Every structure is written in structure tokens, then in C-alpha cells.
Amino acid sequence: xxxxxxxxxxxxxxxxxxxxxxxxAEVLLYGTAPLLASMDDKVxxxxxNVAALPGLVGAAMTMxxxxxxxxxxxGGVAAFDAEQGGVISAGGVGFDISCGxxxxxxxLDLADAAAHFTRLADTLFHxxxxxxxxxxxxxxxxxxxxxxxLDGAHWAVQHGYGNAADLEYVEEQGxxxxxxxxxxSELAKKRQRGEMGTLGSGNHYLEVQVVERIxxxxxxxxxxxxxxxxxxxxxxxxxxxxxxxxxxxxxMLAKAASRLGIRLPNRELxxxxxxSVEGQQYLGAMNAAINCALANRQILTQLTRNAxxxxxxxxxxxxxxxxxxxxxxxxxHAIDGKPRLLHVHRKGATRAFxxxxxxxxxxxxxxxxPVVIGGSMxxxxxxxxxxxxxxxxSSASHGAGRAMSRHQALTHWRGRELIDELAQQGILIxxxxxxxxxxxAPGAYKDxxxxxxxxxxxxxxxxxxxxxxKVCVKG
Amino acid sequence: xxxxxxxxxQHDADIGIIGRGTTxxxxxxxxxxxxxxxxxxxxxxxxxxxxxxxxxxxxxELALVTWLNLLLGKAREQGMxxxxxxxxxxxxxxxxxxxxxxxxxxxxxxxxxxxxxxxxLSVKQTGAMWEARCIVDV
Numbered sequence: 187x188x189x190x191x192x193x194x195x196x197x198x199x200x201x202x203x204x205x206x207x208x209x210x211a212e213v214l215l216y217g218t219a220p221l222l223a224s225m226d227d228k229v230x231x232x233x234x235n236v237a238a239l240p241g242l243v244g245a246a247m248t249m250x251x252x253x254x255x256x257x258x259x260x261g262g263v264a265a266f267d268a269e270q271g272g273v274i275s276a277g278g279v280g281f282d283i284s285c286g287x288x289x290x291x292x293x294l295d296l297a298d299a300a301a302h303f304t305r306l307a308d309t310l311f312h313x314x315x316x317x318x319x320x321x322x323x324x325x326x327x328x329x330x331x332x333x334x335x336l337d338g339a340h341w342a343v344q345h346g347y348g349n350a351a352d353l354e355y356v357e358e359q360g361x362x363x364x365x366x367x368x369x370x371s372e373l374a375k376k377r378q379r380g381e382m383g384t385l386g387s388g389n390h391y392l393e394v395q396v397v398e399r400i401x402x403x404x405x406x407x408x409x410x411x412x413x414x415x416x417x418x419x420x421x422x423x424x425x426x427x428x429x430x431x432x433x434x435x436x437x438m439l440a441k442a443a444s445r446l447g448i449r450l451p452n453r454e455l456x457x458x459x460x461x462s463v464e465g466q467q468y469l470g471a472m473n474a475a476i477n478c479a480l481a482n483r484q485i486l487t488q489l490t491r492n493a494x495x496x497x498x499x500x501x502x503x504x505x506x507x508x509x510x511x512x513x514x515x516x517x518x519h520a521i522d523g524k525p526r527l528l529h530v531h532r533k534g535a536t537r538a539f540x541x542x543x544x545x546x547x548x549x550x551x552x553x554x555x556p557v558v559i560g561g562s563m564x565x566x567x568x569x570x571x572x573x574x575x576x577x578x579x580s581s582a583s584h585g586a587g588r589a590m591s592r593h594q595a596l597t598h599w600r601g602r603e604l605i606d607e608l609a610q611q612g613i614l615i616x617x618x619x620x621x622x623x624x625x626x627a628p629g630a631y632k633d634x635x636x637x638x639x640x641x642x643x644x645x646x647x648x649x650x651x652x653x654x655x656k657v658c659v660k661g
Numbered sequence: 662x663x664x665x666x667x668x669x670x671q672h673d674a675d676i677g678i679i680g681r682g683t684t685x686x687x688x689x690x691x692x693x694x695x696x697x698x699x700x701x702x703x704x705x706x707x708x709x710x711x712x713x714x715x716x717x718x719x720x721x722e723l724a725l726v727t728w729l730n731l732l733l734g735k736a737r738e739q740g741m742x743x744x745x746x747x748x749x750x751x752x753x754x755x756x757x758x759x760x761x762x763x764x765x766x767x768x769x770x771x772x773x774x775x776x777x778x779x780x781x782l783s784v785k786q787t788g789a790m791w792e793a794r795c796i797v798d799v
Contacts, residue, residue, distance in 0.1 A: 226673055254673040256780035256796050281775040281798045318700055318773040319764035321740065376738040387773040388799045426737045429775040429798075433730040437723060440779060454779040591671045592772075592799070618770040625772065661773070 187225040194219075198250075198644035202234060210238040216578065216644040217250035221636060224589060228254040229261075235451040236264050240459070241272025243521060243528055247578050249535050250640035251559070251587035251632065255280070257454045260534035263581045265519065267528055268460035273448070274468055275457035276439050278531035279514050281432035282386075283472055284479030285423030286510035286536075287558040288356075288487055289569065290503040291409070292494070294416040296396045299498065300656075303394070303614055306497045307657040310392060311616035313493035314486065316661045318387045318619065321380030324485065331375055332367040334382070335427075338477030339508075342484035347383075348505075352487060354547050356480055356508040357537065362515075365477050366470025370427065371434050374471075377426030378478065383485035387622055387661035389585075390422045391560075392490065395567060395653035405553040405571040405650040409506055417653055418494075418503060419567060420486050421560055422661075423512065424479035431475050435468045460529055469514075476513060483508055506569075507556035511536045511584035519579055530579050538572035538582035538647045557647045559638050560585045563615060563658040564608055564628030568638040570647035582647040586634035595630040596621070617660035626660060668695035670781075672796050676774075677781055680793040685721065685784070686748040688791035689728055693746045693759070696729055696777070696797055697736075702769040706744035708760045719753040721784040725793045729777035732759055740764055772799050 192200040192215065200222060202213040213233050215222060229252050236258055237246035243265045252261030257277015266272025299306070315322045326334065334341045339353055339360030353360040367375075385392060397415045400406045411417070424431075440456035442464040448457065458464040487505065494501040514531045521528075530537075539546055539555040546555055554572035561567045565586065572580060590598070601620025604627050608615055617623050642648050668691065670677035676699060680692025697703060714731050718724040728748070736743060736759075743761035750756070780796040 228673075256675065256778035256798065260674055277779070281778075317770045319740070319742065319768070319770060373734045373738060377734060379738075380740065381737075387770075388775075426734075429737075430734055432798075433734065433776040436776075436779060437726065437730075440723070453782070456779060588674050591673060592676055593669055593671060619772060622770070622772050 187222050187227050187230055189219060189223055198640055202230060210234060211242045212245035213237050214245040214247045216248065216646060217640050218636065221250050221640055224632060225252055226254040229259045232259040233262055235455055236262060238451050239273050239455065239457060240448060241266045241270045243267050249581065249583040250644065251583040251585055251637045253587045255533060257456065258531065258533040261583065261587065262533045263531065263535045263578055265528040265530045265579050266460065267526060272460050272529060273457040274460050274465045274514055274529055275455055275531060276432055276435040276468060277454055277456055278533050279472060280512040280533050281429045282423040282512055283428035283431060283475035284510040285512045286479065286508065287560055288420040288483040288508040289506040289556065289558055290418040290487060290490065291411060291506045292416045292418065293502045294498055295414045296416065297414065299416050302497050303657055306394065307614040307616050309493045309496050310490065310657065310659050313489050314385055314392055314659055315383065316385040316659055317617065320384060322383035324382045325379060326382060328375060331378060334481045335365050335367040335370065335474035335477050337361055338480040339484035342481045347485045347488035352484060352505040355505040357510060360480055362473045362476045364469060365473040367474050369467045369470040370431060370474050374427045374430035374434065377430050381425040382482060383489060384425060385422045385486065385661045386425060387619060389626060390661040391563065392659040393419045393655050394657035395419060395655050397651050398654045399652040401649040401651065402571065408550055408553045409556055409569065409650060411651050418490055419558065419560065420483055420490065422482060422486065424475040425482060427478045428475040431471045435471060438464055439468060472514060476510065479510065480508065509536055509556065509558060532581055534584050535581045536584045537580060538576055539580050540572045540574035540576055557582045559583050559634060559641065561634035562586055562628040562631040563626060563655055563660065564611065564613060565631065565634050566655060567653045568634065568649055569651045569653065570638065570641065571650050572647050573645055576646055578646060583637050583641045586631040586637055588630060589632045590630040592625040595625045595627050598629065599624040599627040613655050614657045615660060623660060675796050675798050677794060677796050682791050683789060685791045686750060688793040689725060689748045690746040692725060692793045693729060693732055696774055697743050699774055699799065700771045701742050703744040705768055706742055707762045708745055709762045710741065712759045714757045714759065716755050717753050718755060722782050724755060725784050726777045726779060726782060726795060728755065728757065733774055733776060742768060774799050
């Protein structure tokens with residue numbers, strides 16, 4: 187990205203000045219000059235297009251890990267007011283609706299666990315269905331699936347996957363309101379038949395990590411983290427059901443926008459007014475997909491527990507937090523000092539409520555919401571805490587962000603060699619896809635340290651702990 | 662790096678696919694092959710099962726997205742992978758056969774394609790050649 191077209195407002199905040207006659211809201215970009223310079227110009231084009239959508243409140247924003255997506259850029263945040271003609275966009279949520287990270291803290295320390303990592307890697311790889319074409323053992327009939335779409339992680343707990351304590355540490359306590367299974371197509375439901383409790387592929391993973399550094403000891407104490415502790419992160423989403431809902435509504439909303447006279451700068455922004463029939467249908471289906479994702483990660487949580495206790499009989503895994511980063515959520519935010527109900531799109535961005543927020547579990551209320559910035563399989567991840575006064579509708583980065591396309595990655599790395607190289611560094615990879623491993627090479631991602639630092643310096647969230655990967659099951 | 666004749670083009674997080682042919686139908690078939698070549702090694706897929714798909718769409722660009730997404734949806738629903746395609750269309754009516762097999766050990770596990778998007782979407786004829794392209798989410 188050419189920085190000459192931007193105006194630097196603060197050390198970690200930039201804006202895109204409007205051209206003469208350009209009809210759009212403000213565009214704000216969070217990050218350092220090197221991070222922004224590494225982004226494709228398409229990021230700027232996409233977020234400027236978002237800023238031209240009807241009913242946008244405030245600015246359209248990108249997080250420090252932004253990269254070129256479809257519809258919205260990945261790392262894009264935008265809030266709309268339904269009462270002001272605001273829209274909802276399928277491209278502003280993504281195909282993998284409610285993709286997110288479930289983070290589990292354990293009672294295991296590296297010193298006890300390390301000797302059995304090879305067995306743990308093999309056991310997890312056997313227990314967790316991962317990769318293209320893999321199905322789970324759980325097969326749901328249509329009525330059961332509809333119940334999952336209404337009850338989210340609660341359904342999973344009621345059916346023996348996990349416990350009630352998990353639910354307290356899942357966003358919305360494991361179940362969003364407003365899900366309407368009737369707005370989910372039959373094909374979407376059929377696609378999910380064999381995919382409950384599966385990880386998927388691409389950048390999805392289950393990673394065993396060790397807490398290597400603590401930045402904020404007060405928040406770490408609240409989160410139950412200490413150096414040397416083993417933590418497990420599960421990154422996945424709403425699987426085939428969410429993908430099909432994204433597919434169904436992308437075209438439906440594109441046609442609705444045209445029919446309703448919404449002038450889109452680009453068709454990829456497919457959207458409809460929140461209050462329109464199409465907008466309400468998408469909201470109902472999207473909320474169903476969020477519940478599907480929450481149930482999926484809850485099931486995977488229990489499969490992970492079962493696998494861990496095979497290797498470490500004393501293992502206890504508690505849910506630290508479960509946070510989604512592809513959503514549109516109805517939230518109240520103060521605008522010009524007054525509370526307003528907004529539909530906040532976060533496409534590859536994490537909700538990051540600050541201390542005191544009423545939606546946080548009591549245990550975290552004094553320190554803020556846990557935020558996970560997932561890194562690549564070689565570079566580690568960060569746990570952060572939400573800040574008071576977050577200027578981006580309480581949003582923060584969600585990952586390292588790609589620095590290199592998948593095709594470029596394939597020209598640089600071969601899966602087998604990469605896996606051997608990581609093993610030399612003490613990181614065990616298990617995958618059925620050598621191509622997938624090469625595409626996900628750590629070198630294909632931006633420096634997660636820089637993203638986490640920029641996220642903190644921009645005031646979006648503050649670093650609490652750094653996690654180093656030890657075992658990674660890749661999809 | 663993809664070349665000018667490659668069925669792929671660059672995108673940061675996902676993959677750009679291109680189908681080319683001397684007819685619109687052939688371009689759609691080639692686009693489908695480009696998508697499924699991300700999922701597995703097409704040379705290893707046995708043509709043991711045929712699925713017939715039909716849809717209606719007047720806009721050729723939206724037809725490309727509809728075609729690819731219908732294929733991806735049906736493949737996941739049936740637990741199949743496809744390697745050969747035959748597309749016909751008359752006006753807004755589209756009919757296609759997809760040939761492949763159920764997933765089995767021995768098939769290469771590539772990367773799951775979640776869906777075809779409207780981004781960089783284009784279907785056009787240049788000289789004697791048709792070209793159909795879009796970004797697919799992986």
C-alpha cells in the first residue's frame with residue numbers, strides 16, 4: 187500500500203482523505219507504517235467501498251492485520267444503524283460465519299507434558315476430524331440440527347460434550363438470540379450432516395501451546411495463565427452450513443441490493459437494509475450459523491479433552507474463552523455520548539470488550555475480554571485483554587494476516603520439508619494435506635509480534651501472554 | 662507464480678481461479694476443474710459417479726458463481742470430489758454433469774474450498790476465447 191495517499195493521525199492510526207466529490211464516510215486504518223505498507227492496495231479500495239455503504243455509523247476501519255478479502259477486507263470493522271437505513275452484508279461477515287478460536291487452559295506444565303508430545307500429537311490427530319473430505323462421527327437428523335442452530339454450545343453440553351462451566355466463557359454464553367433455522371437452506375443443512383465436530387482445512391488448526399511470556403500479570407492471573415503452562419487453541423467455524431449460508435445469501439443480497447436501488451461501488455459488497463425482508467432473513471440464518479460454530483467448537487473441546495486424558499490422565503482443560511472473528515453482532519455503543527444499537531460487522535476482527543462490560547463473565551470483568559491473535563504454526567499466538575475506550579467499536583486484530591498468497595507460498599515451500607523443519611524447532615505438525623501445510627507456512631504470514639504490538643499501541647487491546655506452538659493439527 | 666495461461670491468479674488470503682475455453686460452457690468447465698484441483702489431484706479421481714445439476718440464471722457472471730457454488734455444495738453434501746464436467750446452457754437454463762467419486766483413502770487431501778465469491782468476478786469473450794474468473798474462499 188502506498189502510504190502517500192494516507193494521512194497519519196497518530197503513531198498507529200491513519201486515515202484516507204476523501205477525493206473531491208467522493209461520497210463516503212471516513213476510513214481509518216490502524217497499524218504501523220511497515221504493516222500498512224505491506225498491505226495490498228486492494229485493502230484500501232475495499233474499505234473505502236465499505237465506507238460508502240448506507241447507514242454506516244462513524245468510520246469504516248481496518249485492524250493492523252488487515253489484508254485483501256472479498257467484499258470487506260479481512261480485518262475490516264463497520265457498524266450500521268438499522269434505523270438510519272443501515273445494511274447488513276454477507277461479504278462483511280464471510281463464508282466461514284463465526285469462525286473463531288476456543289482457548290483452553292490446562293493444569294499441565296511444559297516440564298511434565300513435553301516428554302509425551304509425540305503421543306499427544308498422534309492421539310489428537312486421530313481424535314479430531316481435520317482436513318478436506320473428513321467427517322465427524324456425530325450425524326444429526328434434521329430436527330436435531332435445527333435444535334443445534336437454536337441452542338448453540340448449549341446443545342453440545344446437553345449431549346455430553348463439555349460442561350456448563352464452559353458456557354460461561356463463550357461469547358453470549360454459548361448461544362446467540364435471533365437464529366431462525368427456517369432461513370437456512372436445505373442444502374446448507376445437508377452439508378452439515380457429517381461436519382459437526384470437524385476442524386476443516388485451510389488456516390484452521392488445533393494447537394497445543396506453552397505460555398512463554400506474560401506481559402500483564404494482573405490480567406494473566408484473572409485469565410488463569412502462568413509461564414510454562416500448556417494451553418490449547420482450536421481455530422474453526424461453522425463448517426459446511428456456514429459456507430452454504432454465505433453462498434446462498436451472497437447472491438440473494440446482491441440481487442436485493444439491485445432491486446432495492448442500493449448503489450454498490452462493487453457487487454462483491456452484496457448487502458440489504460437490515461430492516462428489509464432479505465436483511466432479516468440473512469440475520470436469522472447468520473445467527474443460526476453462529477450457533478452452529480459455537481456448538482462445533484464445544485464438541486471439539488470435549489474431543490480434545492478426551493484425547494488429552496488418554497495421554498495425561500491428570501489433565502484438566504478449562505475454557506479460557508471462545509471468541510468469534512467473522513460476525514455481525516447487535517451491540518450498544520456510545521455515539522456522541524449517547525447509546526445506540528448498532529450492527530457491528532467484524533470480518534476477520536475480534537470483539538474486544540473492555541473492563542466493566544456487562545457481557546463479560548464476572549471473572550474477567552475487572553480486566554477486560556480475552557482476545558486471541560492466532561499466529562501461524564511456527565510463530566506463536568497472543569492472548570490480549572480488551573481496553574476501555576477502544577475506539578473501533580471494541581474490536582481488535584484476529585491473526586497475523588497473510589503476507590504472501592497461497593500460490594506464492596507453494597513456490598517457496600514443500601509440505602514435507604516444512605514439517606521436518608518445524609519438527610527440528612520442536613513443533614510437531616500433523617496434517618493430511620502437504621499442500622495445505624505449504625500454503626500455511628509461517629513465512630507466508632506477517633510477523634505476529636508486530637501485529638500484537640501494533641494492536642496494543644493503537645489502544646485496541648493490551649498484550650497479556652505470548653504462546654509458543656508445540657503441537658499443531660492442521661486441517 | 663501463476664503464469665498468463667495458469668488457471669489461477671493471485672489473492673492475499675484466498676485463491677483466484679480462471680477457466681478458459683473456446684465456448685462459454687468450456688470456460689465454466691475449466692473453472693470447475695481449477696476449483697477441484699485445489700481440493701485434490703484430479704488425475705487420481707475415478708469417474709465412477711455422475712451428478713446432474715440444473716439451475717436458472719440470466720447473468721453469465723452470477724451463473725459462474727452459482728455453478729461453482731452448486732458444485733461445491735453438492736460435493737460436500739454427497740461426500741464426493743469431481744474431476745470432469747460437462748456444461749450446457751440455453752438462455753437462462755443451465756444443465757451440467759459432474760463426474761467423480763466419493764472420498765476414499767488414496768485421494769490427495771488438498772485444501773477445502775468454501776465457496777466462490779463475487780470478487781474479481783468476470784466472464785468475458787476475448788477474440789475466440791472465453792474466460793471466466795473469480796476468487797474462491799479457502
